[in-house]
Amino acid sequence: MTSTRSFQTGVAHRPSVVVAARDADDVVAALARAGRDDLRVTVHSTGHGLRRPCTDGLLLDTAPMARVTVDPRSRTARAGAGATWGDVVAAAAPHGLRPPHGSAPSVGVAGYLFGGGLGLTVRADGWAADHVRAIELARATGTVRVCAESDPRCFARLRGTGPDDGDVVTAVHLGLLPSAGLVGGGLVRVLGPADSPGDPAPLYAWADWSARLPDDVSSGVSVVGYPDLPFLPAHLRGRRVLRVGVVGTGGTGRTDTLLAPLRAAVAWDDDTVGPLDPRDSARVYAEPEVPHAYLGDDVLVDGLDRAGLARVVSRTGPMVVTGIRHLGGAAGRPPAVADTVRGRDAAYCVNALAPFGDDVTAASAWSVVDDVLDGFSGRATTEGTHPSFRYGPPRPGTA
Numbered sequence: 001m002t003s004t005r006s007f008q009t010g011v012a013h014r015p016s017v018v019v020a021a022r023d024a025d026d027v028v029a030a031l032a033r034a035g036r037d038d039l040r041v042t043v044h045s046t047g048h049g050l051r052r053p054c055t056d057g058l059l060l061d062t063a064p065m066a067r068v069t070v071d072p073r074s075r076t077a078r079a080g081a082g083a084t085w086g087d088v089v090a091a092a093a094p095h096g097l098r099p100p101h102g103s104a105p106s107v108g109v110a111g112y113l114f115g116g117g118l119g120l121t122v123r124a125d126g127w128a129a130d131h132v133r134a135i136e137l138a139r140a141t142g143t144v145r146v147c148a149e150s151d152p153r154c155f156a157r158l159r160g161t162g163p164d165d166g167d168v169v170t171a172v173h174l175g176l177l178p179s180a181g182l183v184g185g186g187l188v189r190v191l192g193p194a195d196s197p198g199d200p201a202p203l204y205a206w207a208d209w210s211a212r213l214p215d216d217v218s219s220g221v222s223v224v225g226y227p228d229l230p231f232l233p234a235h236l237r238g239r240r241v242l243r244v245g246v247v248g249t250g251g252t253g254r255t256d257t258l259l260a261p262l263r264a265a266v267a268w269d270d271d272t273v274g275p276l277d278p279r280d281s282a283r284v285y286a287e288p289e290v291p292h293a294y295l296g297d298d299v300l301v302d303g304l305d306r307a308g309l310a311r312v313v314s315r316t317g318p319m320v321v322t323g324i325r326h327l328g329g330a331a332g333r334p335p336a337v338a339d340t341v342r343g344r345d346a347a348y349c350v351n352a353l354a355p356f357g358d359d360v361t362a363a364s365a366w367s368v369v370d371d372v373l374d375g376f377s378g379r380a381t382t383e384g385t386h387p388s389f390r391y392g393p394p395r396p397g398t399a
């Protein structure tokens with residue numbers, strides 16, 4: 001990926017200057033130059049969370065700062081700000097360790113942590129923010145290492161909200177988790193033609209099952225309506241598909257026992273849940289890894305009602321993908337070190353995402369997303385939304 005290319009293709013950068021930073025000194029120099037030349041700075045990593053383009057400013061690409069080092073004795077890693085979670089997973093795996101990463105290995109370390117980081121084992125291990133030990137920052141005036149003791153306000157903002165203006169993260173120091181006992185994969189059920197009303201029973205079964213789980217199993221669902229296009233596999237073409245992603249940390253026997261009621265409740269078309277190597281964890285949610293144009297939003301809720309779930313199934317067609325992640329457990333406990341993570345009082349995070357471009361305008365994609373999310377507004381927590389699952393250009397008429 002070159003400096004101006006992004007996973008999000010629906011928002012295009014048009015900078016007047018691009019700086020590909022190799023280290024913190026390059027970042028400091030770029031920030032100083034931007035100050036002298038009165039250029040607005042936009043930091044770019046992978047572009048998964050890109051919402052506003054850089055126009056006529058300085059685009060600072062962190063991708064070259066992707067070095068990851070692991071200290072197996074202290075079970076910690078230092079990840080350069082340009083690293084992806086796939087890079088950290090690959091560096092930690094030979095030591096039997098794993099980071100608190102999310103569903104897609106191509107997501108960047110820094111941007112994910114700004115939202116707190118809803119990881120694959122969030123109910124067992126808490127938010128990724130809970131595992132951050134220190135963050136290295138560059139400013140126009142030099143570099144600084146921020147931790148709970150040195151600057152509690154800044155450290156809390158970086159873990160849940162994002163950096164202050166003018167601060168650029170150059171590296172992150174993380175605690176790592178043991179990989180032993182990790183079990184995961186997907187349960188897939190084809191719900192019928194994408195343009196039929198659809199059967200919500202498998203989604204109800206997941207919701208009922210998840211509400212009774214102990215903390216060592218984390219799960220989520222996605223409901224996807226595949227268009228009837230010739231390049232898609234025949235069994236998906238024009239079908240609406242439910243996928244449950246499951247990750248347990250208690251080993252195969254225990255996870256199988258906990259999974260048994262869900263396995264029995266639905267005639268699954270595919271079941272890949274088994275021992276999980278963290279390097280293979282993209283198969284849990286099987287999200288697309290191809291850059292595309294998408295927008296979306298989310299709502300944090302204190303529970304799931306049948307009406308909202310039925311709406312997910314009936315409204316999810318080729319125009320929208322809906323995801324629901326189970327929170328609670330360790331994700332619901334107060335943090336040991338103050339942070340600004342949203343979602344500790346939520347039971348689930350519901351996210352709707354719509355592709356746009358060509359013959360679909362952003363305005364019509366937003367109306368489909370809002371139509372799905374409206375079904376959950378009655379159960380929204382006071383925090384309302386989680387910042388990581390807000391994608392693409394803002395709704396028309398909003399800043």
Ligand SMILES: Cc1cc2nc3c(=O)[nH]c(=O)nc-3n(C[C@H](O)[C@H](O)[C@H](O)COP(=O)(O)OP(=O)(O)OC[C@H]3O[C@@H](n4cnc5c(N)ncnc54)[C@H](O)[C@@H]3O)c2cc1C
Nearest residue numbers: 043045046047048049050081102103108111112117118169
């Ligand atoms: C397919 C997919 C799967 C996802 N799965 C999960 C998941 O499981 N859990 C979860 O919590 N989130 C998930 N996300 C959301 C993701 O965490 C956010 O989109 C996040 O913003 C991506 O960060 P990035 O660095 O990859 O992207 P970018 O778009 O490059 O960066 C995001 C924001 O951070 C800023 N930024 C990036 N690096 C720096 C830096 N070094 N210093 C200062 N500012 C910086 C950018 O300017 C931008 O505003 C997913 C997103 C996608 C598209």
